Amino acid sequence: MPKIKSVYVCQECGYESAKWLGKCPDCNNWNTLVEEVRDNKKELKSAINTVRILENSPKSIGDIQSGEKKRYNTGLEELNRVLGGGLVRGSLTLISGDPGIGKSTLLLQTSNYIASNYGKVLYVSGEESEEQIKIRGDRLGVNSNNLYILSETNLDLIEAHIEELKPVFVIIDSIQTVYKESITSAPGSVSQVRECSNAIMRIGKNNNIPLFIVAHVTKQGELAGPRVLEHIVDTVLYFEGERTEEFRVLRTMKNRFGTTSEIGVFEMSEEGLVEIYDPSKIFLEETNFNQEGSSVIGIMEGTRPILVEMQALATETKMNIPIRTGIGIDFQRLRLIIAVLEKKLRVPFYKYDVYANVVGGLRLEGTTGDLGLALSLISSIKNKPFKLEKVLIIGEVGLTGEIRPVASCDRLIREAEKMGFKHAIIPERNKDKVKSKTISIIGVNNLTEAINNIF
Incomplete structure (x- = not known):
């Protein structure tokens, strides 16, 4: 025995x-x-x-055929962008996000397009019944006869259905509900998630089928389950945004078939997710350029230049320890900028609570928005708006107060030209490589020069 x-x-x-x-x-x-x-x-x-x-x-590597040209068009250009140009056959993609953010809606829209253009698609749901998915499908206008719905959690039965149906695309929603009978632990446990993910990967590679699996997130916003899950899959996508807001950002965290810095922007509507092709226009739609504490910064998300509004608020505090809060920016970066302003400009931030926010729900990556954040803080604490009208601010702030150059500054300036900006404050070392006929370019070497030019 x-x-x-x-x-x-x-x-x-x-x-x-x-x-x-x-x-x-x-x-x-x-x-x-x-x-x-x-x-x-x-x-x-x-x-x-x-x-x-x-x-x-x-x-031999010369005898192996590349699958780069055999990508599926998902029907959503923003999703194609974050995937690196489309859906690779035989790939395993993991998508996660907060509950109600729109993961199932995105996948159902993608399933309908692929089913209408390429062949049979199998949508496996372990959380909803066929009737519930049908109700959502009617609202989204999903009506392809090649889209098959299966409400099942037993992975062995799911594999049998895949072998019988022979679909071109499979979605499993979600990995935490799927289980294998040979494993005694409950669905969603580490052992079940690990073994089921390996089995799903084997199914996709052996049959050359692209698979999407949905994963839950923890209360801290991290991917639920063992970290090995991220190593197994080919691509990891994360859906960001607030359920109370209309904008959603799809970000690539890992991609074996493309870059990991691309984002896709969507708007949630009654008919489903609508693509946003010009996110700068959307993020700056309600911007008031004449208010103190507000600035417009330029950032690069992969190959896409985006202009967003940075807001800062400094209020005098009666507490011994002032509050520091940042939404959409790195908290350590916020503390660093405040420390540089206190040291180099003698601004008494120790007497003020500081709040910083990136409008639109976008989360900044990198240091391109440092100078915009610093000038917004100065504007708020002095209660002075910028004297320059419609100005774009780009630059990294060093610990000594110098303004360091940033990459892709010329592309950000071209984006500002399309948005009708009149001035731009950029690092002096970027000025020689940037030319514009409609925007006045101002190069600065340190924080003092930037303040003298903008106030």
């Missing part, structure tokens, strides 16, 4: 222990180890394994 043993597995990081521990030694989380039963029976090697090894022989 095979020996059965129990192991304790951390539900956060996948650490395994022979005995229960209150604190996981790997990720330092408390009360995350759960008992799982393991069968220690050794599997016998058969001649079939030897045949499989011989079939999968090494090939």
Whole structure:
């Protein structure tokens, strides 16, 4: 009789222990180890394994055909952008986001387009019934006869349906609800998620089918389940935004078939997700250019230049420790900018609570918006708007107060030309490479020069 043993597995990081521990030694989380039963029976090697090894022989790289030209068009240009040009056959893509953000809506719209243009699509849902998906589909105008809906959580049965239907695209919503009968732990556990993900990857690679799997997120906004899940898949997409706001941002966190810095912008409507081709216009639609504490900065998201509004508010505090709050920007970056302003310009921020916000729900990556944040803070604390009308601010602030050059400054200036801006404050070392017929370019070397030019 095979020996059965129990192991304790951390539900956060996948650490395994022979005995229960209150604190996981790997990720330092408390009360995350759960008992799982393991069968220690050794599997016998058969001649079939030897045949499989011989079939999968090494090939010359010159004889291997690239699948780059065999991408599926998803019907959404913004989704194609973040995927690197479309959906690669045989790829495994993971999409995550907060509940109600629009993951299922995005995938249902994509499924309808692929089913109408390429062939059969299988949408597997472990959270909703066929009737619930049909109701959403009617609202979104999904009516392709090649789109098949399956409400199932047993992975073995799902695999059997895939073998029988032979679809060109499969969606599994979500990985936390799928389980394998051979594993004794509950659905959503580390063991189930890990084994099911490996099995799904094998199905996609063997049948050359692109698969999308949906994953939940934790309360901290991180991907739920073991970290190994991100290493298994080819692409990781994250849907950002607030459910109360109309804009959604789809960001690539990992992509083996393209860049990881692209974003797609959508607007949630009653008919589903609508693509935003000119996000700068949307983000600056309600901007008042004559208010203190407000500036317009330029950032690069992959190959796309985007102009957004940066707002800052400094209010005098009676507390011993002032408040520092940043929404859409790195909190450590906010503290760094405040420290530089206190040291180099003698601005007493220790007497003020500071709040910073990027309008539109976009989260900034990089240091291109440093100078805009610094000037917005000065504008708010002095209650003075900028004297320059419709000015774009670009630049990185160093610890010594110097303004350092940034990449793709010329592309940001061209975007500002299309938006009708009249002035631009940029690093002096970027000025020689930037030319504009409609925008007055002002180069600055440090914070003092920037303040003298803009106030």
